Amino acid sequence: MTAASTEEKRAAISEAAIKMFARKGYHGTRIADIAREAKVSYGLVYHYFKSKEEIVTFLFQRKWDLLVGVIDSIQREEVGFERQVEAVTSFLIESYRLNPELIEALVMEITRNGKFIKGRNLRLLEKALSGMESMVRSGQARGEVRTGIDPKVVSYAFFGSIESILTGFVFKTLPQDDAAVERAKQGVRDLFIQGLRPIHGDRVLAAQPA
Amino acid sequence: MTAASTEEKRAAISEAAIKMFARKGYHGTRIADIAREAKVSYGLVYHYFKSKEEIVTFLFQRKWDLLVGVIDSIQREEVGFERQVEAVTSFLIESYRLNPELIEALVMEITRNGKFIKGRNLRLLEKALSGMESMVRSGQARGEVRTGIDPKVVSYAFFGSIESILTGFVFKTLPQDDAAVERAKQGVRDLFIQGLRPIHGDRVLAAQPA
Amino acid sequence: MTAASTEEKRAAISEAAIKMFARKGYHGTRIADIAREAKVSYGLVYHYFKSKEEIVTFLFQRKWDLLVGVIDSIQREEVGFERQVEAVTSFLIESYRLNPELIEALVMEITRNGKFIKGRNLRLLEKALSGMESMVRSGQARGEVRTGIDPKVVSYAFFGSIESILTGFVFKTLPQDDAAVERAKQGVRDLFIQGLRPIHGDRVLAAQPA
Amino acid sequence: MTAASTEEKRAAISEAAIKMFARKGYHGTRIADIAREAKVSYGLVYHYFKSKEEIVTFLFQRKWDLLVGVIDSIQREEVGFERQVEAVTSFLIESYRLNPELIEALVMEITRNGKFIKGRNLRLLEKALSGMESMVRSGQARGEVRTGIDPKVVSYAFFGSIESILTGFVFKTLPQDDAAVERAKQGVRDLFIQGLRPIHGDRVLAAQPA
DNA sequence: GATGAATGAGTTTTCATTCAT
DNA sequence: GATGAATGAAAACTCATTCAT
Numbered sequence: 074m075t076a077a078s079t080e081e082k083r084a085a086i087s088e089a090a091i092k093m094f095a096r097k098g099y100h101g102t103r104i105a106d107i108a109r110e111a112k113v114s115y116g117l118v119y120h121y122f123k124s125k126e127e128i129v130t131f132l133f134q135r136k137w138d139l140l141v142g143v144i145d146s147i148q149r150e151e152v153g154f155e156r157q158v159e160a161v162t163s164f165l166i167e168s169y170r171l172n173p174e175l176i177e178a179l180v181m182e183i184t185r186n187g188k189f190i191k192g193r194n195l196r197l198l199e200k201a202l203s204g205m206e207s208m209v210r211s212g213q214a215r216g217e218v219r220t221g222i223d224p225k226v227v228s229y230a231f232f233g234s235i236e237s238i239l240t241g242f243v244f245k246t247l248p249q250d251d252a253a254v255e256r257a258k259q260g261v262r263d264l265f266i267q268g269l270r271p272i273h274g275d276r277v278l279a280a281q282p283a
Numbered sequence: 284m285t286a287a288s289t290e291e292k293r294a295a296i297s298e299a300a301i302k303m304f305a306r307k308g309y310h311g312t313r314i315a316d317i318a319r320e321a322k323v324s325y326g327l328v329y330h331y332f333k334s335k336e337e338i339v340t341f342l343f344q345r346k347w348d349l350l351v352g353v354i355d356s357i358q359r360e361e362v363g364f365e366r367q368v369e370a371v372t373s374f375l376i377e378s379y380r381l382n383p384e385l386i387e388a389l390v391m392e393i394t395r396n397g398k399f400i401k402g403r404n405l406r407l408l409e410k411a412l413s414g415m416e417s418m419v420r421s422g423q424a425r426g427e428v429r430t431g432i433d434p435k436v437v438s439y440a441f442f443g444s445i446e447s448i449l450t451g452f453v454f455k456t457l458p459q460d461d462a463a464v465e466r467a468k469q470g471v472r473d474l475f476i477q478g479l480r481p482i483h484g485d486r487v488l489a490a491q492p493a
Numbered sequence: 494m495t496a497a498s499t500e501e502k503r504a505a506i507s508e509a510a511i512k513m514f515a516r517k518g519y520h521g522t523r524i525a526d527i528a529r530e531a532k533v534s535y536g537l538v539y540h541y542f543k544s545k546e547e548i549v550t551f552l553f554q555r556k557w558d559l560l561v562g563v564i565d566s567i568q569r570e571e572v573g574f575e576r577q578v579e580a581v582t583s584f585l586i587e588s589y590r591l592n593p594e595l596i597e598a599l600v601m602e603i604t605r606n607g608k609f610i611k612g613r614n615l616r617l618l619e620k621a622l623s624g625m626e627s628m629v630r631s632g633q634a635r636g637e638v639r640t641g642i643d644p645k646v647v648s649y650a651f652f653g654s655i656e657s658i659l660t661g662f663v664f665k666t667l668p669q670d671d672a673a674v675e676r677a678k679q680g681v682r683d684l685f686i687q688g689l690r691p692i693h694g695d696r697v698l699a700a701q702p703a
Numbered sequence: 704m705t706a707a708s709t710e711e712k713r714a715a716i717s718e719a720a721i722k723m724f725a726r727k728g729y730h731g732t733r734i735a736d737i738a739r740e741a742k743v744s745y746g747l748v749y750h751y752f753k754s755k756e757e758i759v760t761f762l763f764q765r766k767w768d769l770l771v772g773v774i775d776s777i778q779r780e781e782v783g784f785e786r787q788v789e790a791v792t793s794f795l796i797e798s799y800r801l802n803p804e805l806i807e808a809l810v811m812e813i814t815r816n817g818k819f820i821k822g823r824n825l826r827l828l829e830k831a832l833s834g835m836e837s838m839v840r841s842g843q844a845r846g847e848v849r850t851g852i853d854p855k856v857v858s859y860a861f862f863g864s865i866e867s868i869l870t871g872f873v874f875k876t877l878p879q880d881d882a883a884v885e886r887a888k889q890g891v892r893d894l895f896i897q898g899l900r901p902i903h904g905d906r907v908l909a910a911q912p913a
Numbered sequence: 914g915a916t917g918a919a920t921g922a923g924t925t926t927t928c929a930t931t932c933a934t
Numbered sequence: 935g936a937t938g939a940a941t942g943a944a945a946a947c948t949c950a951t952t953c954a955t
Contacts, residue, residue, distance in 0.1 A: 082918085100310045103945065114920045119947065121918095199456060226470030229451050230444035237443020238436065246409060247439065260436030268478025313928060324937045326932090335929065502939085520730045523924065534941045539926065541939095619876060646868065646890030649877065653867020654860035661859050666829060680856030688898025733949065744916045746953090755950065 083121050086111045087132045095177035099129060136175060137198070140168075144204040154212030155266045158231075161205065162265075165235045166258045169242055170251075177243045202228045209269070219271035227269065234261050293331050296321045297342045305387035309339060346385060347408070350378075354414040364422030365476045368441075371415065372475075375445045376468045379452055380461075387453045412438045419479070429481035437479065444471050503541050506531045507552045515597035519549060556595060557618070560588075564624040574632030575686050578651075581625065582685075585655045586678045589662055590671075597663045622648045629689070639691035647689065654681050713751050716741045717762045725807035729759060766805060767828070770798075774834040784842030785896045788861075791835065792895075795865045796888045799872055800881075807873045832858045839899070849901035857899065864891050 089111035093102040104125055108115035122128045147160045169176045205228035212218030238257050241247030247257070299321035303312040314335055318325035332338045357370045379386045415438035422428030448467050451457030457467065509531035513522040524545055528535035542548045567580045589596045625648035632638030658677050661667030667677070719741035723732040734755055738745035752758045777790045799806045835858035842848030868887050871877030877887070 079918095104947085105945085116920050116922095116947090116949085117918075119949095125946070202456075222473055223466045223470050225457065226448065226467050227474065229447045229457065229467075230471055230474055233443035233445070233447020233450075234440035235443070236447065237439045240443075241439050246412075247435065256433045257436050257439075260433050261440055263432055264437065264440055264478040265474070266478075267480070267482065268474040268476075270477070272477070314930085315928080326930095326937050326939090327935080329930070330935070499939095524926085525924085535925095536928085536941050536943095537939075539928095545925075622876075642893055643886045643890050645877065646887050647894065649867045649871050649887075650864035650891055650894055653863035653865070653870075655863070657859045657863020657866065658856065660863075666832075667855065667859065676853045677856050677859075680853050681860055683852055684857065684860055684895070684898040686898075687900070687902065688894040688896075690897070692897070734951085735949085746916050746918090746951095747914080749951070750914070 079121070083131065086113065086118055086121055087128060087135070090128045090132055091178045092174055094129070094132075095174045132178070141200045141204070144201050148204045148208050154208060154215070154217040154269070157208050158265050159262050162235070162258055162262045166238070166254060166261070169239050170254055173242070176239055202232060205231055212269070216271065218269045222269065227265075231261075231265055234264070289331065293341065296323065296328060296331055297338060297345070300338045300342055301388045302384055304339070304342075305384045342388070347411075351410045351414070354411050358414045358418050364418060364425070364427040364479070367418050368475050369472050372445070372468055372472045376448070376464060376471070379449050380464055383452070386449055412442060415441055422479070426481065428479045432479065437475075441471075441475055444474070499541070503551065506533065506538055506541055507548060507555070510548045510552055511598045512594055514549070514552075515594045552598070561620045561624070564621050568624045568628050574628060574635070574637040574689070577628050578685050579682050582655070582678055582682045586658070586674060586681070589659050590674055593662070596659055622652060625651055632689070636691065638689045642689065647685075651681075651685055654684070709751065713761065716743065716748060716751055717758060717765070720758045720762055721808040722804055724759070724762075725804045762808070767831075771830045771834065774831050778834045778838050784838060784845070784847040784899070787838050788895050789892050792865070792888055792892045796868070796884060796891070799869050800884055803872070806869055832862060835861055842899070846901065848899045852899065857895075861895055864894070
């Protein structure tokens with residue numbers, strides 16, 4: 074561990090942190106674990122990061138930025154609501170296939186520990202949510218999405234669905250083979266596409282009050 | 284805190300624990316916090332519980348048992364899939380209105396901390412999930428739910444949606460007034476009812492591959 | 494170390510702290526040292542004191558309060574300036590004979606580390622100084638002390654003299670036998686008594702400018 | 704920081720060290736602070752000094768040597784005791800006016816931290832003290848100083864007085880304007896000159912035992 | 914000579930848990 | 935049952951010092 078730029082080193086350490094957080098959670102991970110994983114002395118970790126918390130913060134910032142960026146760009150594409158839902162679903166579910174450890178870390182800590190759903194991260198999460206909310210709203214404006222449903226509620230339900238499924242992958246309560254992943258992707262997509270499709274006079278369904 | 288049966292004392296302590304876990308999370312809560320909240324010396328906590336972990340375990344057992352029990356009984360009712368979805372959704376969303384602290388605790392720790400989605404708790408969660416899965420499966424058998432969708436995926440998506448919305452309530456990123464809660468309830472219900480309704484030849488939608 | 498009231502325990506721990514601070518200085522003393530000296534686990538030290546700094550603070554408060562109190566009461570006695578100087582000098586120099594470790598600790602850390610000559614301790618030190626200043630000023634008013642000298646400067650010089658001599662004792666650069674201590678006491682007393690005595694027309698001396 | 708001889712570099716670094724020690728004390732000063740102040744990488748500090756301790760040692764050596772040298776030369780001058788006291792007092796008090804940071808550092812660490820009043824520094828301090836002691840002793844031999852007082856005690860009292868006043872300047876508990884500095888200088892000088900002046904039959908004063 | 918990345922021993926502090934009363 | 939004093943393992947963090955470039 075000699076050369077490498079400061080940025081590369083920070084990246085290397087935060088990659089190690091992702092691995093450890095995914096494996097043992099934030100509280101379960103000691104700085105020494107991260108250092109060992111990064112093949113670095115733990116003193117060096119403090120050379121690059123002020124504290125344990127700064128590591129998570131840094132890690133979240135980069136990864137969430139990426140995630141939010143993708144959702145944002147999908148939202149901008151003018152391809153119709155259903156295509157957008159499909160694209161976002163695919164991207165999120167595929168992310169797990171590509172980088173399960175990262176998703177595990179995000180699922181384990183970001184989503185899972187209230188402490189980090191605060192400040193910046195909360196705002197990023199909200200940005201992702203509001204991206205979806207906008208898609209729904211635009212879809213409603215274009216008549217592609219029925220209007221009798223709250224777009225904010227939809228956005229929460231959508232990301233909740235994805236998160237839940239990813240959690241299922243992480244905790245192995247859902248099968249993770251390619252077919253199963255594909256099935257999950259289709260399931261969510263279909264659920265939201267059909268669930269939001271306008272129907273005849275709309276508002277038709279509204280189950281009668283119990 | 285003098286008389287009271289052992290069971291009452293355990294209950295009192297675990298109620299205090301719920302409050303504190305909701306407020307500060309599992310790791311952020313010290314035994315002393317729970318003791319103070321329960322107006323009890325912290326030494327006494329160890330008379331009633333072997334360890335901090337046993338407190339959460341006990342707490343989850345009772346609350347999840349209740350929750351799972353309700354879902355179970357709804358599943359048993361022969362009222363048709365849509366009515367069941369409606370009932371479960373109502374029950375879960377209403378729970379927050381009735382006992383927000385409990386939901387916060389469950390959301391903060393049970394759902395959110397991998398450590399506890401293990402062992403018994405994982406099994407309980409799975410029981411809830413499989414209850415929903417069974418409803419979907421039965422609905423499919425009765426022709427009330429379209430068949431081109433994986434019931435397990437649906438159950439994850441459903442509970443994920445609910446959890447996400449409850450989290451929104453807990454973190455105040457969703458409005459919590461009665462109208463908003465009602466809107467959330469309707470949104471989830473409609474989404475899943477319409478999203479799962481069989482359509483003409485079914486499998487119709489499947490967005491073409493990008 | 495089982496019974497004993499909280500106050501007694503705090504006292505016991507701070508006595509141990511005095512010993513260690515005297516021996517190794519504040520920075521050189523580890524909590525573990527204090528704990529060992531007090532025959533107590535170091536965890537217990539934190540039961541009674543929030544932090545290492547609180548220990549010094551507590552220690553200073555009690556000891557300085559005592560010291561300042563004595564000076565204060567001497568100041569109040571109407572016995573003439575010379576008697577007062579004599580009394581204060583005796584008290585301070587004798588203190589070392591009675592409790593050398595305490596004086597060492599005070600000399601080592603309180604007087605010697607800028608950090609602690611702040612806040613409350615600074616104020617206490619100032620109270621001691623201003624006590625002496627008042628004595629000088631009163632002496633001037635009564636014609637017992639010559640007026641051509643700044644009372645504040647005198648008070649600093651006086652305590653500086655004492656401190657310096659105590660330091661000599663602590664660092665063994667001055668002999669500590671009874672005769673030597675007596676000699677020190679007389680020296681300081683005579684110096685200040687004669688040095689401040691009014692002379693004929695006063696202001697006589699003022700060495701001509703070099 | 705490219706050219707410059709080794710000696711110049713050592714001097715530059717130790718000047719920076721003086722500033723930092725004055726500002727934050729020895730323990731509060733990190734090598735990095737000194738390096739930053741000297742506009743040098745902290746690695747380089749180790750090219751010029753073996754350790755942090757060597758920096759203080761070096762710094763003391765030069766400064767104390769200077770100080771001791773001046774006192775020594777004053778002692779050698781045959782100008783009578785009172786003129787000597789005047790000269791030493793002026794030199795010491797003026798030093799603060801000329802280089803307050805240096806005095807602060809000396810006051811903060813040298814005088815104030817037992818650890819460094821050891822070995823060489825202790826010896827230097829003793830040299831200064833013994834210089835004054837010699838002046839007193841010589842004065843006694845010449846009949847200029849009364850004999851009923853221990854010269855060693857006088858020397859401690861004298862330097863203690865000066866130190867205390869300088870500390871007052873450093874900690875701003877004494878005014879630092881020119882008039883106040885002048886007043887301090889006169890005060891100490893007068894106190895010791897008159898306080899040590901032989902009186903008729905000498906030993907006259909000795910306050911009666913309480 | 915310079916630089917600053919790398920190291921790791923050493924310390925404080927926290928807190929679950931035990932235990933004497 | 936009840937209390938809270940006592941314990942000590944565990945972990946974060948600091949910083950003097952070394953060393954490769």
